[in-house]
Amino acid sequence: MPHIHIQDLSFSYPNAEAPVLQNISLTIHQGEYIALCGQSGSGKTTLLRHLKSVLTPHGVRTGSIHLDDTPLENVPAITQASKIGYVMQNPQEQPVTAKVWHELSFGLENIGCDTATIRTRVAEMACYFGIADWFHKDVSTLSGGQMQLLNLASIMAMQPDILILDEPTSQLDPLAASDFLNTVRKINLELGTTVIITEHRLEDILPSADRVLVLDQGRISALDTPKAVGALLWEKNSPMFSAMPTPMQVFYRAGATGQCPLTVREGRSWLGSSIPKTPPVSYLPAPKPFDSAATALEVKDIWFRYSRDSQDILRGASLSVPAGCIHAIVGGNGAGKSTFLKAICGSCKPYRGKVAVFGTNTKAYKGNLFQNCLAMLPQDPRSLFVKDTVLEDLQEVSKDTAQVCETCQITHLLDRHPYDLSGGEQQRAALAKVLLTKPRLLLLDEPTKGMDCFFKQTFAEVLCKLKQQGVTILMVSHDVEFCAKYADFVSMFFDGQVLTTHTPASFFGGNSFYTTAANRMSRAFFQNAVTADDVVALYQKNREAAQ
Helix, strand or coil: EEEEEEEEEEECCCCCCCCCEEEEEEECCCEEEEEEECCCCCHHHHHHHHCCHHCCCCCCCEEEECCCCCEEHCCCHHHHHHHHEECCCCHHHHHCCCEECCCCHHHHHHHHCHHHHHHHHHHHHHHCCCHHHHHHCCCHCCCHHHHHHHHHHHCCCCCCCEEEHHHHCCCCCCHHHHHHHHHHHHHHHHHHHHHEEEECCHHHHHHHHHEEEEECCEEEEECCHHHHHHHHHHHHHHHHHHHHHHHHHHHHHCCCCCCCCCHHHHHHHHHHHHCCCCCCCCCCCCCCCCCCCCEEEEEEEECCCCCCCCCCCCEEEEEEECCCCEEEEEECCCCCCHHHHHHHHCCCCCCEEEEECEEHHHHHHHCCCCCCCCEEEEECEEEEHHCCHHHHHHHHCCCCCCCHHHHHCCCHHCCCCCCHHHHHHHHHHHHHHHHHCCEEEEECCCCCCCCCCCHHHHHHHHHHHHHHCCCCEEEEECCCCHHHHCEEEEEEECCEEEEEEEEEHHHHHCCCCCCCCCHHHHHCCCCCCCCCCHHHHHHHHHHHCCC
């Protein structure tokens, strides 16, 4: 029996020129794991929100949604609350209580469970999800990974039949994201919970998925097993293929034949069967070292804490950034990376240490630091929006917006309210507003969060163009694949300080876990191959050498 049945679902937001969803028909069975993907604005989040009445957006809808043969609108709210769990993109948006233990019990209290049941389920969830050690903590003190795990645990305490996740790892570091998604997979396998998840990190979810649903401009463009969808996208020369897992991309782009690998393990086995164990060509020529005579940013031994009685977040952090480069900072949630950027731009005031921008101490700028000098794109782009439309927000900075709108691909969004945009669209609109200030030093906090693979490429082109114009870019990112491909330098941030700085090849090539899928797949054969392009090039060189 179908668990969820969607028939001819179409939806339009008020005053929208075109529908967001068009004639969606889909049947999901009990216990399935469905991966939903597509470009930003393709309707992924809108579709997910239609699967829970309380989250359904306002607008014009046609078609039907049935839950176990019952129209969804006829399913009581309390039943939906307990049977349909929903994990949001932003971990900070979901908690409603101050304490971890109360958050775990809050949903159970609202659906009327008795005290004994609440205590039993809360204890079970705390143990299962490893929350016992921070059970009595304030929710506000949790890292992003801990908060998202708490969101999942508080939902699972209600024993839902369906678990919906809307880009749940977008703000998590790679290790925390992997742990989170492994837990979701375990829930699906062991409890039989139906999982419907949308993610831009398809690397981590496609191997677990039973089927992949690809949305394109509100329509279903593909629906099949992961390998079948990958083959279809390659045959159609679809731009969506660039979002597929690295092993699949390398296989097709290298012109290989046979069974396509999906996982890193399968990719490693395929390489082992295709090239010698000791290949004739094991590394690519090292790129030309980045050379700059000037220093854009010099941070020396800065210390910072949010209150007098709290622990230090920054603990003697130091970093030197050459002018005109793209410098990436990676590290776990809660390490202090975002605070480090805030200290550079002055929104957090270090109580010790020095920050110099283009050779001048930031204290000497006296309010002029942000005038054609420094700009920052914060982790939450909505904090930059203060007007009713995107255009009004941009014109607050400059009247000459045409070029930046075209660059950031938001021309069609100018009349929309910023809060009505998807996460990726909000990120692009915020980036446009920041670029209008014409900064010489650009600070970016998780800039690719919520971006699809298509705009990531455009975004990279924007960064490279800015770099050619002499702009220095310092970004904090969990997107190791993006950093490996486009950064000139990568630094590891841990325990409130910068530990090490290397080129991407040396940095990711030397790590075991904090590295790219391409490196994990190929490290037994190639040296410091950290991108899919690297592996494709080396594979082809070795095939040519063998002929």
